[in-house]
Amino acid sequence: MTWDFIQYGLGRWLHILSGVMWIGMLYYFNFVQVDALKKAAADTPPTGAGITKHVAPRALLFFRWAAVATVLFGALILGDKLDDALLFKENAYKPIGIGAWLGLIMLFNVWVLIWPNQKKILGIVPATDEEKNKARRVAFLASRTNVMLSIPMLFFMVASKGVFRGAGLL
Amino acid sequence: MKNPLDSLWGTVICGFLLTVVLYYLARMMMGG
Numbered sequence: 401m402t403w404d405f406i407q408y409g410l411g412r413w414l415h416i417l418s419g420v421m422w423i424g425m426l427y428y429f430n431f432v433q434v435d436a437l438k439k440a441a442a443d444t445p446p447t448g449a450g451i452t453k454h455v456a457p458r459a460l461l462f463f464r465w466a467a468v469a470t471v472l473f474g475a476l477i478l479g480d481k482l483d484d485a486l487l488f489k490e491n492a493y494k495p496i497g498i499g500a501w502l503g504l505i506m507l508f509n510v511w512v513l514i515w516p517n518q519k520k521i522l523g524i525v526p527a528t529d530e531e532k533n534k535a536r537r538v539a540f541l542a543s544r545t546n547v548m549l550s551i552p553m554l555f556f557m558v559a560s561k562g563v564f565r566g567a568g569l570l
Numbered sequence: 571m572k573n574p575l576d577s578l579w580g581t582v583i584c585g586f587l588l589t590v591v592l593y594y595l596a597r598m599m600m601g602g
Contacts, residue, residue: 488599564596
């Protein structure tokens with residue numbers, strides 16, 4: 401097994417595999433769970449307890465670790481070109497550099513804004529009702545920000561190369 | 571003004587608009 405095979409073969413495969421898990425969970429939260437919980441809370445009696453107790457913590461577990469795995473495998477693929485991408489040194493690495501920065505901002509949102517606030521919302525750490533309300537808003541906006549960023553992130557990860565090559569820039 | 575991120579479709583539209591903005595930014599950075 402050569403290093404090239406590990407870096408570009410296994411690395412790319414695992415990067416996409418974990419990325420599907422990460423963004424899949426992100427879209428599940430935003431396209432499905434947020435609205436479902438709102439409707440469940442309006443039921444009499446409220447019916448969302450099973451989701452917040454059994455589904456959300458498990459989804460968050462795979463969500464946050466898939467985010468770490470995606471970024472690490474992405475860094476593995478870039479290898480010694482990581483600085484060319486992140487510092488926009490070479491034209492060939494500028495599109496993927498933009499995608500990588502979007503991914504890093506999203507990883508920050510997951511671990512610094514979403515997960516610590518979700519722990520308060522789900523009762524994993526103690527919080528007053530006021531703190532929970534604030535946590536709910538911060539986690540919600542960070543999650544929605546990640547949905548927004550995921551759209552250009554995926555463009556620069558998978559779709560942009562042909563577009564820039566077509567424009568004669570690569 | 572309402573925060574577009576409060577709406578799911580507002581969020582998606584913002585994502586597409588940001589893609590266009592970043593595409594032209596990338597082109598500029600690449601000398602195109």
